[in-house]
Amino acid sequence: MTYDLTVIGTGPGGYVCAIRAAQLGLKVAVVEKDRTFGGTCLNVGCIPSKALLHASHLFDEAGHEFAGMGIKVPAPKLDLPAMMKFKDEGVAGNVNGVAFLLKKNKIDAHIGRGKIVAPGKIEVTGADGKTQTVETKNIVIATGSDVARLKGIEIDEKRIVSSTGALTLEAVPKKLLVVGAGVIGLELGSVWRRLGSEVVVVEFLDRILPGMDAEVGKQFQRILGKQGMTFKLSSKVTAIDSSGKTLKASVEPAAGGAPEMIEADVALIAIGRIPYTEGLGLDYVGVKMEKGRVLIDADFKTNIEGIYAIGDVVAGPMLAHKAEDEGVAVAEILAGQAGHVSYDAIPNVIYTFPEVASVGKTEEELKQAGIPYNTGKFPFTANGRAKVNRTTDGFVKILADAKTDRVLGVHIIGADAGTMITEATIAMEFGGAAEDIARTCHPHPTLSEAVKEAAMAVAKRAIHM
Numbered sequence: 001m002t003y004d005l006t007v008i009g010t011g012p013g014g015y016v017c018a019i020r021a022a023q024l025g026l027k028v029a030v031v032e033k034d035r036t037f038g039g040t041c042l043n044v045g046c047i048p049s050k051a052l053l054h055a056s057h058l059f060d061e062a063g064h065e066f067a068g069m070g071i072k073v074p075a076p077k078l079d080l081p082a083m084m085k086f087k088d089e090g091v092a093g094n095v096n097g098v099a100f101l102l103k104k105n106k107i108d109a110h111i112g113r114g115k116i117v118a119p120g121k122i123e124v125t126g127a128d129g130k131t132q133t134v135e136t137k138n139i140v141i142a143t144g145s146d147v148a149r150l151k152g153i154e155i156d157e158k159r160i161v162s163s164t165g166a167l168t169l170e171a172v173p174k175k176l177l178v179v180g181a182g183v184i185g186l187e188l189g190s191v192w193r194r195l196g197s198e199v200v201v202v203e204f205l206d207r208i209l210p211g212m213d214a215e216v217g218k219q220f221q222r223i224l225g226k227q228g229m230t231f232k233l234s235s236k237v238t239a240i241d242s243s244g245k246t247l248k249a250s251v252e253p254a255a256g257g258a259p260e261m262i263e264a265d266v267a268l269i270a271i272g273r274i275p276y277t278e279g280l281g282l283d284y285v286g287v288k289m290e291k292g293r294v295l296i297d298a299d300f301k302t303n304i305e306g307i308y309a310i311g312d313v314v315a316g317p318m319l320a321h322k323a324e325d326e327g328v329a330v331a332e333i334l335a336g337q338a339g340h341v342s343y344d345a346i347p348n349v350i351y352t353f354p355e356v357a358s359v360g361k362t363e364e365e366l367k368q369a370g371i372p373y374n375t376g377k378f379p380f381t382a383n384g385r386a387k388v389n390r391t392t393d394g395f396v397k398i399l400a401d402a403k404t405d406r407v408l409g410v411h412i413i414g415a416d417a418g419t420m421i422t423e424a425t426i427a428m429e430f431g432g433a434a435e436d437i438a439r440t441c442h443p444h445p446t447l448s449e450a451v452k453e454a455a456m457a458v459a460k461r462a463i464h465m
């Protein structure tokens with residue numbers, strides 16, 4: 001039989017694409033090399049990291065905040081294997097959910113590594129080495145990404161770990177060295193700090209979270225510093241000696257110079273991710289690549305007829321919801337509809353405490369593009385709910401076009417910032433102005449009132465400041 005569509009990879013891009021295409025009446029198959037569906041996000045990414053962030057946050061609260069609210073508990077004790085079980089059960093629930101959805105939508109699953117041997121033909125090699133050929137009118141490549149490695153430093157996933165190993169450590173490291181102050185470094189660094197590690201973060205650039213609004217980065221570093229994380233900015237790890245009982249990392253100034261040695265029990269390498277196309281046969285069929293990513297046009301089409309690509313393997317932010325939206329869009333295009341993704345309104349959330357969330361342009365980007373803008377800012381210290389909950393770290397900042405008042409960017413540090421950013425994203429998706437947010441009734445008392453106040457502050461009329 002010949003499928004209408006075969007999706008290679010069942011991460012958030014792939015499985016969502018397959019389901020949407022099946023909903024639209026296409027005969028769909030997926031090819032997955034791993035034992036479980038769900039890709040990086042469900043197995044070793046978003047889901048397990050958020051389980052550990054949630055559990056470690058409560059552990060931290062129980063140890064430090066409960067007494068102040070009149071809740072007397074004995075000093076909490078960590079049962080790390082039980083916490084890992086909590087995480088693993090959460091992952092299992094999610095990956096089984098994907099298996100259920102694929103079945104429900106009558107999507108055939110071919111388990112094995114897929115190789116495109118010709119347009120319309122995928123050779124699938126199972127774990128037992130047996131191969132089968134899947135015939136299909138269209139192919140969507142959704143093979144995701146893999147850990148970026150540091151030259152000369154071997155990741156053993158025990159002492160020198162990537163995010164995958166950092167999600168399964170068997171003991172709390174006394175000292176954790178994090179290489180890279182990006183999303184993974186700060187999220188997983190936070191998990192282990194809360195569980196008792198001394199955490200040192202080495203970052204090549206002169207700031208944390210490059211790409212985020214600079215003011216947000218600065219304040220967030222201050223908050224993480226208060227929590228006990230230490231930072232060595234403008235520095236690079238050039239080697240890690242793992243021959244002794246503790247690791248010895250050589251850390252040099254980014255611009256070059258004399259190295260210093262930092263000892264640690266575990267080193268987490270979190271310097272980014274790279275698109276994954278190993279063994280996919282792209283050279284063989286002549287699919288064009290650009291900077292390591294599969295090159296696509298505005299309709300997700302590669303240079304080869306009938307072959308499309310989405311998610312981490314193509315350009316754009318490496319985020320699960322971006323991959324999902326691309327999956328829906330390409331499925332709709334293949335079914336003859338007008339699939340579309342609004343790349344200017346893709347939110348980005350860091351699930352630390354407080355959370356950091358943003359959508360749209362940063363101040364630096366607007367300045368660089370020469371776009372005049374007004375800024376409205378509101379701190380959580382002036383928000384009633386944050387005050388009573390004692391979660392006053394952070395602020396909401398809204399950047400609006402100086403001429404039209406249209407919202408161009410929203411940046412939030414604060415408890416629940418990840419949920420609050422959605423209203424800003426919807427406003428941007430609808431082409432909304434700061435005044436639209438300011439005149440929308442927000443429930444009281446909620447942290448989201450800070451979003452309304454920041455919108456009012458754009459026109460210099462915040463009430464509670």
Ligand code: FAD
Binds near residue numbers: 032041114
């Ligand atoms: P993937 O999820 O990587 O899936 C690709 C799939 O393709 C895999 O299942 C793989 O086995 C399969 N595959 C690859 N090659 C083949 C082949 N030849 N044959 C068959 N199958 C193949 N993003 C967020 O938005 N929010 C978060 O909170 C978040 N947290 C993260 C935490 C961590 C620790 C990490 C590492 C990432 C996190 N991400 C998060 C990023 C997110 O996981 C990715 O953006 C997302 O998984 C990309 O989806 P995808 O479908 O493109 O690829």
Ligand code: NAI
Binds near residue numbers: 272273
């Ligand atoms: P990242 O790109 O977010 O951060 C990498 C950091 O490492 C950067 O600050 C970079 O300057 C620094 N760096 C690079 N080379 C270095 C070196 N040699 N020495 C020291 N520092 C160096 O990448 P990260 O954190 O690995 O995450 C990968 C991707 O996974 C993210 O970009 C994101 O797309 C996704 N992700 C998303 C999450 C979320 O949405 N909450 C959570 C975790 C991951």
